[in-house]
Amino acid sequence: MSGRARSSASWTDSSRPREGGQPGIRAPAGGTARGPATGMGRERAKPLCSRPHGDRTTVNDPLRLDRADRVLVLAPHPDDETLATGGLLQRALAAGAEVRVLFVTDGEDNPWAQRATEHRWAIGPADRERWGERRRGEAIAALECLGVSRWQTGFLGYPDQGIHRLLLDGDDDLIETLTGEIARVDPTLLVAPALEDLHPDHSALAVFVRLALARLAAGGRPRERQFVVHHDGPLPASARDAVLTLTPEERERKRLAILCHASQLRLRRRALLGFADAQELFLAPAAPGEHDARHPVRHARVDGGVALLLELERRGRPGAFGATDLWLLLERPGHRLALAGRLPRRAGPVELFERGGGSLVARGELRPRERGLPDRVSLPASLLSGWVQAYVKLERRFGFFDEAGWRALSCCAAAAETPERLVPYAAPLRAREAAAARPARRDRG
Numbered sequence: 001m002s003g004r005a006r007s008s009a010s011w012t013d014s015s016r017p018r019e020g021g022q023p024g025i026r027a028p029a030g031g032t033a034r035g036p037a038t039g040m041g042r043e044r045a046k047p048l049c050s051r052p053h054g055d056r057t058t059v060n061d062p063l064r065l066d067r068a069d070r071v072l073v074l075a076p077h078p079d080d081e082t083l084a085t086g087g088l089l090q091r092a093l094a095a096g097a098e099v100r101v102l103f104v105t106d107g108e109d110n111p112w113a114q115r116a117t118e119h120r121w122a123i124g125p126a127d128r129e130r131w132g133e134r135r136r137g138e139a140i141a142a143l144e145c146l147g148v149s150r151w152q153t154g155f156l157g158y159p160d161q162g163i164h165r166l167l168l169d170g171d172d173d174l175i176e177t178l179t180g181e182i183a184r185v186d187p188t189l190l191v192a193p194a195l196e197d198l199h200p201d202h203s204a205l206a207v208f209v210r211l212a213l214a215r216l217a218a219g220g221r222p223r224e225r226q227f228v229v230h231h232d233g234p235l236p237a238s239a240r241d242a243v244l245t246l247t248p249e250e251r252e253r254k255r256l257a258i259l260c261h262a263s264q265l266r267l268r269r270r271a272l273l274g275f276a277d278a279q280e281l282f283l284a285p286a287a288p289g290e291h292d293a294r295h296p297v298r299h300a301r302v303d304g305g306v307a308l309l310l311e312l313e314r315r316g317r318p319g320a321f322g323a324t325d326l327w328l329l330l331e332r333p334g335h336r337l338a339l340a341g342r343l344p345r346r347a348g349p350v351e352l353f354e355r356g357g358g359s360l361v362a363r364g365e366l367r368p369r370e371r372g373l374p375d376r377v378s379l380p381a382s383l384l385s386g387w388v389q390a391y392v393k394l395e396r397r398f399g400f401f402d403e404a405g406w407r408a409l410s411c412c413a414a415a416a417e418t419p420e421r422l423v424p425y426a427a428p429l430r431a432r433e434a435a436a437a438r439p440a441r442r443d444r445g
Contacts, residue, residue: 063088063225063242063282065189067096072187072222074178074209076201077107077160078139079261083275084227085191086146086254087246088282092189093147100185101143102154104174104205108132109160116266132160134263142260146253154181164200167207167329168355170336178212187222194226194283195391195405196294198320202229203405207391210285210408211331214389225282230401232317244280251276288408295407296394298374302381302410307364312343312375314394315403322397326377328352329391329406330384337361337387343377343394350377384411 065071071092075081081089081101092099108128115121123131140150158166158174166174182190192209193202206226213221225242246254255276259265264272290301299311314324328339338355343366350364364379384390390409395402 063091063189063244065092065095065097069095069097069188070185071097071099071189071191072182072185073099073101074190074192074205075101075103075139076163076193076199076205077105078103078135079107079142079258079264079272080193080202080227080229081139082142082146082254082257082261083272084229085280086142086257086275087244087250087280088191089143089146089148090246090250090253091244099148099152100154100187101148101152102156102181103136103139104156104163105158105160105201106132106155107135107160109162110135110263113264113267117263131263135261138261138263142257145257145260161201163208164204167204168327168338170338172336174208175212175215178208179215182212182222183216190222190224191282192224192226194228195407196231196283197228197405198230198232198401198403200400200402203393203402207329207406210389215333224285226285227280227282241284242282244282246278246280251278288410290410292407295404297392297404297407300392300407300409302384306381308379308381308383310377310379310392311373312377312394314343314375316396317403318399320396320399320401320403322399324403325395325397326350326352327393327395328379328383329393330387331389332387339383350379352379352383384409387411 069092071088073081073085073089075084081103089099089101108131110131111123114123114127114131118127120127136155140153143153144150156174156177163174190209190213193206195203195206197203197206213224255273258272258276261272291299296313296315297310298313299309301309303309310326316322324343326341326343330337330339339352339361340355341350341352343350346366346368348366350366351360352362352364353359354361362380362383364377367376367378369375388411390411391406392409393402393404393406
């Protein structure tokens with residue numbers, strides 16, 4: 001499969017999307033025993049998951065829809081549409097709303113599930129292409145089970161496990177594609193992944209959606225709801241959240257739709273069927289704030305217009321461990337800058353290098369925790385000056401899932417004199433010095 005995207009997805013009968021796979025796939029007539037009634041995440045052995053939060057009394061948005069609504073769902077991979085929004089899609093169709101489902105990748109880079117299903121170890125480009133075709137066919141079958149026709153479905157064909165890389169590389173093609181699709185569909189409700197998702201593709205797509213929406217006219221922004229598929233533990237309650245309670249009939253159709261994704265069931269059958277729970281949780285996007293107890297960058301603020309202070313609580317786990325890299329993503333119209341630096345284990349300097357260019361852009365320092373206080377990283381506040389959007393994340397050296405997704409920062413740094421210990425740089429280092437100091441890239445394949 002090509003590493004570049006199709007310029008847009010087709011929705012109408014006269015201009016069909018790639019159907020792929022096997023159009024004759026249907027939901028199994030009987031299936032197997034249902035997943036646990038308590039839903040995904042109640043089993044402690046399945047930590048990376050999404051589940052409705054414990055205190056549901058604060059939910060104040062029942063996601064009411066009617067025939068005037070146009071719902072656009074952006075799914076990173078085939079199966080996300082069913083796991084996260086299978087009930088919502090049924091409810092929207094029952095209300096007479098227009099529905100569009102857009103898949104950003106084909107999910108072709110899914111080696112362990114492919115090995116387990118096809119009983120092969122070596123997987124080459126042709127094998128991945130074939131696997132992507134299969135997953136497209138499964139997605140079409142699952143959506144038809146939910147009542148969504150294949151002509152309401154589109155596939156963009158961006159590289160699976162590559163959305164994070166496109167974001168860091170400054171690629172604008174996906175932003176332009178998403179902007180065009182959102183403008184064309186003109187949704188009243190846009191449903192997409194949340195920044196909090198631990199899958200790198202999901203969290204990166206959440207950033208891409210924000211960048212795309214920023215390019216639309218202020219009056220053309222839809223109502224937004226976000227979903228989390230991969231999460232370490234329950235999501236806390238918030239008055240901005242929305243829980244959709246499914247009827248028994250909706251749960252059964254969602255269960256049958258999950259069974260259509262047969263390629264994913266050999267290794268994760270019980271976990272995926274757990275998503276056929278009584279409720280679906282959706283988050284509302286929030287403006288960047290100083291404090292976020294859910295994120296390892298717990299506190300972010302500009303101190304006196306001089307220093308950008310980041311308070312960290314590093315929490316390694318089996319899915320994300322090893323040395324920690326600090327990533328900073330800065331965006332303004334026409335330009336995106338990705339910076340990365342390896343954090344010392346204890347007190348020491350923090351140097352941020354431009355991705356790909358080898359240029360040392362800024363130097364700060366890390367002060368380790370003391371008396372119960374978190375680690376603190378100080379960087380030049382001028383890093384945020386002139387940028388419209390900014391995001392930060394911590395990335396571990398080993399493991400596929402992230403320690404946490406991207407976190408939005410407020411770009412409000414004043415142009416003040418920078419202390420000597422917090423030095424912004426413009427000139428590149430010598431290639432040997434840059435190569436030695438830059439954090440190693442993590443292979444997600």
